[in-house]
Amino acid sequence: MKVLKFGGSSVATPPRIQNVIEVLKPYLKEEIAVVFSAFGGITDTLIQISTLALEGKAAYKDKLTEIEKRHLDAVRELISIQKQSSILAQVKIKINELEDVLHGVYLVKERTPRTLDYIMSFGERLSAYIISEAMKDQGISASYLDARNVIRTDNHFGYAKVDFEVTNKLIREHFRNKKEVQIITGFIATAETGETTTLGRSGSDYTAAIFAAALQAHDLEIWTDVDGMMTADPRLVKKAFTVPQMSYEEAMELSHFGAKVIFPATMQPAMVNKIPIWIKNTFNPTFKGTVIHAESTNGKLIKGISSMNGITLLNVQGSGLLGVVGVSMRLFATLARERVNVILISQASSEHSICIAIESTLANHAKRAIEKEFQNEIRNEEIDEVQIEGDLSIVAVVGDGMKHSPGTSGRMFSALGKNGINIVAIAQGSSERNISVVIRQSDVAKGLNALHEAFFLSDRKVLNVFLVGTGLIGNSLLQMIEDQFVKLAKENLLEVNVIAIANSKRMLFNEEGLTLKRGIEEMKVKGEAMSMMGFVDRMITLNKTNSIFVDCTSSEEVTDCYERILASNISIVTPNKKANSGSYEKYYSLKNVAFQRGAKFLYETNVGAGLPxxxxxxxxxxxxxxxxxxxxxxxxxxxxxxxxxxxxxxxxxxxxxxxxxxxxxxxxxxxxxxxxxxxxxxxxxxxxxxxxxxxxxxxxxxxxxxxxxxxxxxxxxxxxxxxxxxxxxxxxxxxxxxxxxxxxxxxxxxxxxxxxxxxxxxxxxxxxxxxxxxxxxxxxxxxxxxxxxxxxGAGATVTAAGVFADIIRIGHYAK
Known part of the structure; x- marks a missing residue:
């Protein structure tokens, strides 16, 4: 037996559904069961519609009409005309049922978690039913299975806990005499009291794992829209790549800290039963993907870097914490009563403070609960008022290979420090499988790229250059970068990526990197009006790793921005003498800011062009x-x-x-x-x-x-x-x-x-x-x-060569 699961992006449109059916056809030679999520975006729309109804806004009806049309159109496109009528009628019946529930929410202005679970269940019930009928229409022996008939849970609506003893028995009984391919609804189940429950967002993965465990499947395949588990979020780290294999524990750590490819709870049933989990791409079905199994065997120090946004730190501190038994118990018991999940904990050995990370949406609620619990201590000034720090993210480096491997944390902190990323809190478990740090949310992309370079691309560094001044020196510099690009990558393991160029009139940015041959001409044609402050603002906002600002002008307006640039941890290379030959106070200030922020300020060409x-x-x-x-x-x-x-x-x-x-x-x-x-x-x-x-x-x-x-x-x-x-x-x-x-x-x-x-x-x-x-x-x-x-000592070429040498020097420092 093999269990496959397809996510919402894989079945977002009729052509994609047809593609899934084509993917499934080779599997029909063996025994399989298939779990489907709702059509892409439907679950979010159902939540939105229920919110509109709760607020008494009749606009929910228009959204419901859109959902109805989308599913009816899918039937018409996927199923032959002569078989459509009964299927359209069944879809219409389900939509009418949903309409009745929403109308009730609209009338009473109340939406309990139980009601919301029931509303959300319609996404999977509609998608799995339509897909099962489409498969039948193409001659595939398939049967629709509403998972509510076989999965039993408690009544913790929104995130129900599975009763595996009852569930496993029901699943096995259902499959005992079934020869058709079972097309199963993901995400939903039934409480022991008979109400519809859900297994948590992205719970379709969990559904597939539940069935795989109950049926003792030899493989579980999760089909999504990426080529497996990636070393980092490819939306933020362009050089991320697929990890061929990882352990259950590594995958759990990564998924918990934001890797959305697989739902964290999915691992538990598969791990207990030692069922390999394959992560595959519906849109690239021939790619092998990632296999998650019991052992991590490829010798890599780490397997991935993930992040979680929307984090707030709560700091509980005071002299009353020192040596007092039971403080931590009271703190975490209070949060548990208030259903506040603690994501990360950090406590200094002095016991003077306890720092916890939670979801930002719960921060104020958690603060009030803690202060109520410790009101006497706060009144007696034994504990301070709870401090809150928001707009944070957690970045986690995960890998079984870190265990007993000295230097991992040093490499991590060095990479972040060299890119000016401040660490607010640190946590590492005794398993040595995960090092987590809390950083500013605005630094997440930069941090992920810095760490990805440090651990996965340590043999190569990408330098992101922002050039102002495209006269003789600037032009010569761009030509040198282009001429030496291949040699630099091969011999120096450096990649110089020119992100922006500007002259006194225009500026041009391209986050992926400009084409050097046509860069200046493109700037003249496509560039926007140049503003030095605007250029610096954009450069700082992009927050690229290993950023280098290159000033090939003789402008004092440009040098006036140096201190702000260095303070933003962006290194500077320049032949412009105005900054260092201005007031001594300015010269000293620039050197000091560069030192304090760990940025490089190189100006070899100020004196002797290319001479050292x-x-x-x-x-x-x-x-x-x-x-x-x-x-x-x-x-x-x-x-x-x-x-x-x-x-x-x-x-x-x-x-x-x-x-x-x-x-x-x-x-x-x-x-x-x-x-x-x-x-x-x-x-x-x-x-x-x-x-x-x-x-x-x-x-x-x-x-x-x-x-x-x-x-x-x-x-x-x-x-x-x-x-x-x-x-x-x-x-x-x-x-x-x-x-x-x-x-x-x-x-x-x-x-x-x-x-x-x-x-x-x-x-x-x-x-x-x-x-x-x-x-x-x-x-x-x-x-x-x-x-x-x-x-x-003169000439654009030798000066540009000196500037280029300084850029390369920074690249070697960044390593």
Whole structure:
């Protein structure tokens, strides 16, 4: 014997019902029984209709008409015309019966749990009857069985307890001489007093298990709309996959904490009788699915991660709890009397507080009951007023493999912590099969994805990137991500997923990830108006794991959002110098927020484009070294100008040439002013531990006074020509000494200068050429021979490469 059960989604429409019949046909060679739920959505509609009737709203009649039409239409579509009339009449009789009950609720304005159970029973009674007749019409020997005839329960309406001794006897007697395939109503039963009861929402699974146990079936198959038990909710975790097999205990834990594929009570009859439970997909019938049986044998540390929303924590605390015997008994007895189910319990060893998690709908009722029970202790200030914290969820990591496996909880808490998810409460049973944590409901999707990566995709991390700035650097970065995508996944086990891009005018989001080749063009066409606050709001609301905000602009408006972004546990990578070269207070605040929130704030490209300057400096300081001085040529543009400027050339012509080659800013005065170099040396000074402000940096402005002010670039170049002689004089003076001009930044003895000077042939700056940058770090360890860092210091490609390296660095940290 094999028992199969099909859920509401599997029989939601006539085509789906026909599909189920096709699935069943190969099974007809063996002995089977089939349990059906109500048509998809019908049970919820019946509850809604009864609520309308209870409220005295005549609109319930319209909803009832819709239910009637849906079932009559199913008969007309599934059954041949010549056989329809009697079946339509039977359906109509059931609908009339339902109408009478609802009319009574409407008149008396009362709906008892007993009445509601009776109303809900019509869903299964109609669906199983229609499907049995459709099967008969196709030549299948089938017979309709109302489970109320054989399943006996107590009269706990809404969630009745089965009397297995009587039920098993009735089921076996019924099947003794039945050769037809029994088409059974799920979910419903009969109390010993004769009233209709229900086995709890999703109780059709339970019905199937009851029949399987009574008939000693060799298999129980639960057919639903997913490919078995998943590692996590696939609606929230896109990379979730099917678990091939798990133990009864693992499945019970997962289903209790929100995995809706199987009803928790289903496991008990199957477990007692050691009947394997198969979870299969009606819409993918060839897929093997998941088998739930006695042993968990595939060696995985955990089998799944599930969540339960709508949770409230109640905290009972006070000095009166310490060492007092019977407090817990009184607390839980009170909740039991009030029919409040406790989902999770957490108590510190100090005994100062007991924390319990319950459904949010019962929170206020539970609070009043507890405070009434402990009113004397509260009055005497031995126990505080019960504290309530809502909008929470429970996330549970489940697996038999966790037993005696050190590090499981560490991996769990590390994954949540690195993604800024605060744990409100923790519980772990002595079986070591389940570690449950309470977190904010708004963090559920992020938490599930973080844990899924940590336990199931630990060999690969997904980095979710939000990019602002699609100019030369941003564009180059996107190209690099695309070019390196396969290599990153294969060699670095990182997947960079660009969720959003924006420029100063438009922004485009795609939660699944943008197509990099067409991303910028799509943004220009499909993007919405750009608002920096709106961009940040959306990014924070998405609450993605391993989120990285990349700022490839030079905008201060963007840097003004950094603190909020870091405070939301989103890491930042940026070549934008405005944040770190603004006020020291802002610089320190950003570093502090990043540290406190566990987010990364990486800005290697602030100083030397792709050169490893800041990381090298920080590594020296972390190892205990001390900076004596820093010297640097920190502008690729100015180095190109002064390494190209030789006798016979005009200074203004060299600057024009640099602009034409794209080395300068659109207005070369931005480079010649030295402000950019000043910002870079200020950042290095701060990294070295000095609390300096930008106005404390002495800067030589190379823009002649009459070339400053409001004028076009063309006007600037005309005026600059008048100063060629003065620059030529500086050049000849240097050459006469056998030296070369270099625009240098120097930090020494706590003072910072940026100026044009000359260096002799023994100086490391002498041989510098092109747009290279060079930095000399003189430290206590590197005193006689300073550490030299040299390489390309300008250009979108090298800067984008530095940004990309910082993104990858965060990816390795996330592991």
């Amino acid at each position: 300057v800041i990381n090298t400096l920080n590594d020296l300081l972390l190892s205990g070294d001390k900076v004596i001085s820093i010297e640097g040529v920190l502008s690729g543009t100015l180095n190109y100008i002064f390494s190209t400027y030789t006798t016979g050339k005009k200074f203004s012509d060299v600057v024009k040439e640099a602009k034409e080659k794209g080395y300068t800013e659109p207005d070369p005065r931005d480079d010649l002013s030295g402000k950019d170099v000043a910002r870079k040396i200020l950042i290095l000074s701060r990294e070295a531990g000095l609390q300096l402000e930008l106005d404390q940096v002495s800067v030589q402005n190379l823009v002649p006074e009459d070339c400053q002010g409001d004028m076009s670039v063309e006007q600037f170049f005309k005026k600059l020509e008048r100063h060629d002689a003065s620059f030529e004089k500086l050049l000849k003076t240097a050459e006469a000494k056998g030296e070369k001009l270099r625009y240098k930044a120097v930090l020494r003895e706590g003072k910072v200068k940026v100026e044009l000077g000359s260096v002799d042939s023994h100086h490391p700056f002498y041989s510098l050429s092109g747009s290279d940058n060079i930095i000399l770090l003189t430290t206590e360890r590197y005193h006689e021979r300073p550490m030299v860092i040299r390489g390309p």
